[in-house]
Amino acid sequence: HDPIRVAEEWSMADNLSGxxxxxxxxSGWNADDFVFFPERFGRHRQEMYDGLEEVRSLWRGEALRRTTGDGExxxxxxxxxxxxxxxxxxxVVANPESYERAAEHDLGIVTNLMTQDIGQLRENIARYRRARARHGLDPxxxxxxxxxxxxxxxxHDTARADAFEPMARYMRASLSLFSGVTNSLGVATDMKSLSEDDLDVVFRRAYGRYCDQRALIGDVDSVLPVADAVADAGADEIVALVDFGVGADQLRAGLPRLDALRRRHRDRQPSS
Structure with a gap:
């Protein structure tokens, strides 16, 4: 996306929202997403930070010099x-350097546990906050x-069973994503060489581990330890990713339980 367009569209949204x-x-990762600017693939992470600085410059009211149809x-x-x-x-996901780079540029972090465990998350968050301090920012x-x-x-058991097929479709839609998750969980294999039946076996082996350690799939009592562990690792916020393919009626039925989890988790956290 061109920084000028990003800044203009979101400035309009900022006005509309008060x-x-x-x-x-x-930065993106799928080569097919770079059809407008194929030359940027391979250096897309640096391109993102360069573009972000232009967005910030425009947002502050500064001018960017660009070539138009009749000159600059x-x-x-x-x-x-x-x-x-x-x-x-x-x-960012699991790369420690990405956490430090985000800190250097005074950016918040949105991450997940698909290719990192709670221990790695804790280390990455600590690294992020140390890097902010090094750059003169409030950690x-x-x-x-x-x-x-x-x-x-x-x-618990019904929720795990109901979510299995939607999660399997979600994960297997991208072999690179699927491979990263299973390898991170200790179920390492060459995905490209496997048949559909073999892929199903691999996912079944990984699914229980993933839900036990890195997801909120179950009932309120069974998932509460995961929520607590993420908070204890230093996260400020847990974002519930509910749209991975579960049916709409099931999803809506689970929302009151999600609120119950939120309240239970909040009440267990130390007061500041």
């Missing part, structure tokens, strides 16, 4: 945004949100 937007940025012009943002600067975050002001696949049922 200054309530926040922005998340990511200075481009400024219109309408002017309401917020001096919106909250900004970036998506605790950088927010870390952790996305967890979530489906809560009346009882």
């Amino acid at each position: 200054g309530r937007i926040g922005l998340g940025v990511a 012009r200075e481009i400024r943002l219109h309408p002017r945004p309401v917020q001096a600067m919106p909250p900004l975050c970036t998506a 605790d002001a950088g927010r870390v949100a952790v996305l967890l696949h979530t489906y809560l049922g009346e009882d």
